Amino acid sequence: MTGHSNGVWIWELSKIRSDYLDKLVKQQVKRVYLKVFDGHFQGKPQPTFWNWQCSQDIIEKFKSRGIEVYGWGYHYGTSDIAEQIEKVKQALDCGIDGYVLDLEAEVEDKSTHVYVEKLLVALRPLVKEGTLGYTSFGHPQFHPHVPWQILDEHCDLALPQIYFEK
Numbered sequence: 001m002t003g004h005s006n007g008v009w010i011w012e013l014s015k016i017r018s019d020y021l022d023k024l025v026k027q028q029v030k031r032v033y034l035k036v037f038d039g040h041f042q043g044k045p046q047p048t049f050w051n052w053q054c055s056q057d058i059i060e061k062f063k064s065r066g067i068e069v070y071g072w073g074y075h076y077g078t079s080d081i082a083e084q085i086e087k088v089k090q091a092l093d094c095g096i097d098g099y100v101l102d103l104e105a106e107v108e109d110k111s112t113h114v115y116v117e118k119l120l121v122a123l124r125p126l127v128k129e130g131t132l133g134y135t136s137f138g139h140p141q142f143h144p145h146v147p148w149q150i151l152d153e154h155c156d157l158a159l160p161q162i163y164f165e166k
Helices: 020-026 056-063 081-093 110-123 148-154
Strands: 007-010 031-038 068-075 098-103 132-137 157-161
Touching: 020 056, 031 056, 031 081, 056 068, 068 081, 081 098, 081 110, 098 110, 098 157, 110 148, 132 148
Parallel strands: 007 031, 031 068, 068 098, 098 132, 132 157
Antiparallel strands: none
Protein backbone atom coordinates (compact mmCIF):
# COMPACT_ATOMS: atom_id res chain seq x y z
CA MET A 1 0.00 0.00 0.00
CA THR A 2 1.24 3.46 -0.84
CA GLY A 3 0.79 6.21 1.68
CA HIS A 4 -0.66 9.50 0.54
CA SER A 5 -0.65 12.70 2.51
CA ASN A 6 -3.10 14.44 0.18
CA GLY A 7 -6.58 12.97 0.01
CA VAL A 8 -10.08 14.32 -0.47
CA TRP A 9 -13.43 12.93 0.70
CA ILE A 10 -16.27 13.32 -1.81
CA TRP A 11 -19.87 12.84 -0.72
CA GLU A 12 -21.85 14.19 -3.70
CA LEU A 13 -19.79 14.36 -6.88
CA SER A 14 -22.52 16.17 -8.83
CA LYS A 15 -22.42 19.09 -6.37
CA ILE A 16 -18.76 19.97 -6.79
CA ARG A 17 -17.19 22.13 -9.49
CA SER A 18 -17.04 20.64 -12.98
CA ASP A 19 -13.26 21.09 -13.22
CA TYR A 20 -12.68 19.03 -10.06
CA LEU A 21 -10.17 16.70 -11.74
CA ASP A 22 -7.96 19.60 -12.80
CA LYS A 23 -8.17 21.11 -9.31
CA LEU A 24 -7.35 17.80 -7.62
CA VAL A 25 -4.29 17.33 -9.84
CA LYS A 26 -3.18 20.93 -9.21
CA GLN A 27 -3.39 20.31 -5.46
CA GLN A 28 -1.43 17.05 -5.90
CA VAL A 29 -4.24 14.93 -4.51
CA LYS A 30 -3.27 11.28 -4.91
CA ARG A 31 -6.35 9.63 -3.43
CA VAL A 32 -10.06 10.39 -3.25
CA TYR A 33 -12.57 8.74 -0.95
CA LEU A 34 -15.76 8.60 -3.01
CA LYS A 35 -19.14 7.73 -1.49
CA VAL A 36 -20.40 4.60 -3.22
CA PHE A 37 -22.87 3.07 -0.74
CA ASP A 38 -25.53 3.85 1.81
CA GLY A 39 -26.90 1.18 4.12
CA HIS A 40 -30.42 0.21 5.12
CA PHE A 41 -31.76 2.04 8.11
CA GLN A 42 -35.08 3.43 9.37
CA GLY A 43 -37.31 3.73 6.35
CA LYS A 44 -34.76 2.93 3.68
CA PRO A 45 -35.94 -0.31 2.04
CA GLN A 46 -32.49 -1.70 1.22
CA PRO A 47 -28.81 -0.86 0.95
CA THR A 48 -28.05 1.36 -2.03
CA PHE A 49 -25.11 1.23 -4.41
CA TRP A 50 -24.48 4.78 -5.64
CA ASN A 51 -24.22 3.99 -9.36
CA TRP A 52 -24.79 7.65 -10.24
CA GLN A 53 -21.29 8.44 -8.96
CA CYS A 54 -19.51 5.10 -9.03
CA SER A 55 -19.04 3.57 -12.46
CA GLN A 56 -16.08 2.20 -14.37
CA ASP A 57 -16.04 5.41 -16.42
CA ILE A 58 -16.00 7.73 -13.39
CA ILE A 59 -13.33 5.69 -11.59
CA GLU A 60 -11.18 5.58 -14.75
CA LYS A 61 -11.32 9.39 -15.04
CA PHE A 62 -9.69 9.69 -11.61
CA LYS A 63 -7.13 6.96 -12.31
CA SER A 64 -6.17 8.46 -15.68
CA ARG A 65 -5.07 11.54 -13.71
CA GLY A 66 -2.98 9.50 -11.26
CA ILE A 67 -5.56 9.49 -8.46
CA GLU A 68 -6.46 6.36 -6.50
CA VAL A 69 -10.13 5.90 -5.61
CA TYR A 70 -11.28 4.36 -2.36
CA GLY A 71 -15.02 3.86 -2.09
CA TRP A 72 -16.75 4.58 1.18
CA GLY A 73 -20.17 3.76 2.49
CA TYR A 74 -22.28 4.45 5.54
CA HIS A 75 -22.98 1.22 7.41
CA TYR A 76 -25.45 0.93 10.27
CA GLY A 77 -24.51 -2.39 11.86
CA THR A 78 -27.58 -4.08 10.38
CA SER A 79 -28.13 -7.80 9.77
CA ASP A 80 -28.47 -7.56 5.97
CA ILE A 81 -24.84 -8.59 5.41
CA ALA A 82 -25.38 -10.32 2.05
CA GLU A 83 -27.08 -7.24 0.59
CA GLN A 84 -24.32 -4.94 1.85
CA ILE A 85 -21.65 -7.23 0.41
CA GLU A 86 -23.46 -7.32 -2.95
CA LYS A 87 -23.44 -3.51 -3.15
CA VAL A 88 -19.80 -3.19 -2.10
CA LYS A 89 -18.91 -5.80 -4.76
CA GLN A 90 -20.58 -3.55 -7.35
CA ALA A 91 -18.24 -0.74 -6.33
CA LEU A 92 -15.23 -3.04 -6.41
CA ASP A 93 -16.24 -4.16 -9.91
CA CYS A 94 -16.05 -0.50 -10.98
CA GLY A 95 -12.34 -0.54 -10.15
CA ILE A 96 -12.06 1.17 -6.77
CA ASP A 97 -8.68 0.64 -5.08
CA GLY A 98 -9.96 0.16 -1.52
CA TYR A 99 -13.02 0.44 0.69
CA VAL A 100 -13.79 2.39 3.87
CA LEU A 101 -16.77 1.71 6.14
CA ASP A 102 -18.27 4.79 7.78
CA LEU A 103 -19.60 3.64 11.17
CA GLU A 104 -21.03 6.14 13.60
CA ALA A 105 -23.73 6.51 16.27
CA GLU A 106 -25.80 3.49 15.18
CA VAL A 107 -23.00 1.03 16.00
CA GLU A 108 -22.78 2.28 19.58
CA ASP A 109 -25.70 -0.08 20.23
CA LYS A 110 -23.95 -3.28 21.34
CA SER A 111 -26.52 -5.43 19.50
CA THR A 112 -24.97 -4.23 16.21
CA HIS A 113 -21.45 -5.43 16.99
CA VAL A 114 -22.02 -8.99 15.83
CA TYR A 115 -23.17 -7.67 12.44
CA VAL A 116 -20.25 -5.27 12.15
CA GLU A 117 -17.87 -8.17 12.68
CA LYS A 118 -19.71 -10.46 10.25
CA LEU A 119 -19.59 -7.73 7.61
CA LEU A 120 -15.86 -7.14 8.09
CA VAL A 121 -15.10 -10.87 7.96
CA ALA A 122 -17.08 -11.15 4.70
CA LEU A 123 -15.39 -8.07 3.18
CA ARG A 124 -11.85 -9.08 4.12
CA PRO A 125 -11.27 -11.55 1.24
CA LEU A 126 -12.87 -9.17 -1.28
CA VAL A 127 -10.83 -6.06 -0.53
CA LYS A 128 -7.14 -6.03 -1.36
CA GLU A 129 -4.81 -6.40 1.63
CA GLY A 130 -3.86 -3.03 3.07
CA THR A 131 -6.89 -1.19 1.64
CA LEU A 132 -9.82 -2.00 3.96
CA GLY A 133 -10.54 0.77 6.42
CA TYR A 134 -13.05 2.41 8.67
CA THR A 135 -13.89 5.97 9.57
CA SER A 136 -15.68 7.00 12.74
CA PHE A 137 -15.52 9.40 15.63
CA GLY A 138 -12.20 11.12 16.18
CA HIS A 139 -12.27 10.79 19.98
CA PRO A 140 -12.89 7.13 20.90
CA GLN A 141 -12.95 7.92 24.61
CA PHE A 142 -16.19 9.86 24.06
CA HIS A 143 -17.72 6.88 22.21
CA PRO A 144 -16.72 3.81 24.24
CA HIS A 145 -19.51 1.63 22.82
CA VAL A 146 -18.30 1.77 19.21
CA PRO A 147 -16.71 -1.67 18.54
CA TRP A 148 -13.18 -0.25 18.25
CA GLN A 149 -11.43 -3.58 18.91
CA ILE A 150 -13.44 -5.35 16.20
CA LEU A 151 -12.72 -2.55 13.73
CA ASP A 152 -9.00 -2.51 14.52
CA GLU A 153 -8.77 -6.31 14.30
CA HIS A 154 -10.26 -6.55 10.80
CA CYS A 155 -9.29 -3.27 9.13
CA ASP A 156 -5.99 -2.04 7.75
CA LEU A 157 -6.76 1.67 8.04
CA ALA A 158 -8.39 3.86 10.69
CA LEU A 159 -9.47 7.29 9.48
CA PRO A 160 -10.80 9.30 12.44
CA GLN A 161 -13.27 12.07 11.75
CA ILE A 162 -11.91 15.30 13.15
CA TYR A 163 -13.84 18.50 12.58
CA PHE A 164 -12.63 22.00 13.15
CA GLU A 165 -15.21 24.66 13.94
CA LYS A 166 -14.86 28.22 12.70
